[in-house]
Amino acid sequence: MSFDDILLNIISRLDGERYKHAAFHLMKGKRSGQTLQDTEYYRLHPFFGMLPSLHANDFNRCYQRLMASGLIAEKEDGTVFLTADGRKRASSLGPVRLNGWVYRGMEQVFFARLALTIQTVSHVSAGDRMFMPVSADPAVQRDVRNLFGTVLRGRKPVEIALEICEGLESTGMEDDRLSRFAARLTGKGMSGMTWHQLSGLTGMSEMDLKVEWVESLHIWLDAIADNPTPILSALSRGVRAESPLTDSAKKTDELYRAGMGMPEIAQRRNLKMSTIEDHFVEIAINDPTFPLRKFAAPEDIEAVRNEADRLATRKLSVLKKSFPGLSYFQLRLILARLGKEDGQDGYDDPGKPGQPAKTGHGL
């Protein structure tokens, strides 16, 4: 799927309630309360953190393109929505196979390990022990060194090549796509291509190539999780997010569970109260046992839920008008638990192999 179509897909889910920045932060995987909340409300998990180094210029260019071609438009207040043409286009799109929520940019670590492993085998088997590593990241270098001491020990190049080829084959991705994927790999006398070079060769834009590459990695990593093989599992170790919480929110959660109140946590962690509030929203989104009733009266919770349904909105500013007596924080917490009412958590774990289709596919 092209970058334009991805953005169109995201905007179609945002449902005319968000500004373009929401889509940008989502693709970059910004770990702010707002973006995490958006991801949850609008079921945007596949796209979360899909392009961690996305540049605002590239994003804006794409956004302007969609505007100019009449697929999207902005309301007076700047929120963006799909036009009739946009809806038509969006409904004709194939399924998204991204799985951003689970990998959060870590697919790049998998690729870096894979690329360095291939480069190393390629050089060493040609008798060349001195080469400039394709990954300058010391953690990746360390991981790969460990692999050569464990799972790769005594393996012949042909065995490794076979496992990689069979793994790629099993994903069902078409040959041209896999050839574009393999073009980024480096070996002895055979360097990988830059995005610019690959773009010149294929006629695809650099952004489309990058998006395709990330999606290919997600598809492959999902397949590896379903049908693990020794080398590929070792290469993909630790790339799936274990906890849906950010590290910082996890610390806040631990302190809260240890019996501390919010002001106390803020003081202890030397963080602003608003940050701690963001953490609580994040925890509320992810924790089915979150004690919402400690933060708002049951009748208020009920009323907000009904109003949100009635108005078919999740916009805070709208709900705040109906409930001036509740704080933004309370409203955010209630919205965070929307659709997962007490005890019956409607949140399906996108971390399970094969599951992302449920949250990710279609429109």
Added chain:
Amino acid sequence: MDMTIPENLDSLLKQVTGFDEFREGQEEVIRSVICGHDTIAVLPTGAGKSLCYQLPVHALGGTVLIVSPLLSLMEDQVAQLKMKGEKRVAALNSFLAPKERSDVLANLGRYRYLFISPEMLIQPYISGRIKQLKLAYIVADEAHCISQWGFDFRPDYLRLREWLEALENRPPVLALTATASEKAIRDIADYLLMKQPQLFIHPPDRPNIAMELIGLDGREEKTEWILENLSRWKGPGIIYVQSRKRAEELADLLRSRQISAAAFHAGMETEDRILVQQQYLNGELEWICATNAFGMGINKPDIRWIIHDHLPPSAAQYIQEIGRAGRDGGQSLSTLLYSESDADTAAFIAMDDLPEPETVRFIGRCAAEGMDIAEAGERAGLSETAIRVVSYWLGRLGTEKAASQMESLAAGKRNEIIAMVRFAEGRGCIRSRAMGLFGYSPAVRPAHCCSECGLEPPQILIARTSAENTPGLLDWRKRISGLFGV
């Protein structure tokens, strides 16, 4: 410390590197460091500077702390050492993830070579940890960056002085650079608190690099010249350009003529920069169109041709850049394409990063009212580098002196550009005049000297015989088989 200084360093050299002989200039420097002297070594690019800091530690033991202000260069040196099989090497810089940083810090005493950026060095925790190490000596790499007169002035580097000041038992310091004017050498000795430093200066002359100076009228003519000449003659080479845009423009134009070329600049992803470097080292890529910031990491012995698409803003930068040619000793060529308007562009870019005295006063006033200097700098529209420069001088000199410091820095830069303009517009042996900019004269006049001494580039260039075929997209199975050699 009980230590015997080896009479003969050859056996140490052989044992560590496998080489039989030192290259010119290396042995004196290494001996001076082993004897515990503060040392300044000015060795031309390609003379084997890195051996000067790599070898003495093998005689002395302990850890060498290498302070390096240029991140890309630091990464490159770490990679080079690792390639040679050195395991006890680490770098502490802002590229490291927190986890990696704590890993390095946990194993600090284990390393033989510890590279560090100046801003890391002054962080209290890291600084404290390093002070506990048994440091054999401290290396200030690319020491010209410490001099405000250098083209690469890095204000953070000046903080090294404060760090050295705070050391109780300061180990000897080795300052290494490829090019430095007399003024810069004085700065280096002063800022690094050197005590009667041993000075080893080798003129930056490279007889195997012929020098060519060509006057052209503006950018289009330069583009034409480059396309015409590169269609006829082969590289590998580097074209130094002034902007990212120009780098990409030229690379695209060359490619459209079936000449394999790629841009190389700070705006590219790290992975892509590494790939371009790989391709260039492998000979898969013939030309690189690079901005000055990222030519640093390129360490390719057989570069035959350096072309400057613009006037470098200082003699030191010019010499450093052409010095990347012919490291294998083979005959090479450097071409400076000059047009009159270059001076203005060079001045504009050089001054761009330098705050006006009025701006310094404004920031001084803001700071006096309790505003954060960084915030005040941002309000004044300064770049991050400029904010660091101002912040450093404000702290040391106070507002008025810092403001006049800016004036003298600007004047210094202007003078360097004027000297380069005179050089580009002048007549007479280019090599002699280039060396003259550093106060030397060439030791020998090589057969292929310069365009003023009757150089005929066709005599030293290799003709392009056929257009190269750019390979198509290889089938993925074939590519993977090829990579694994199966």
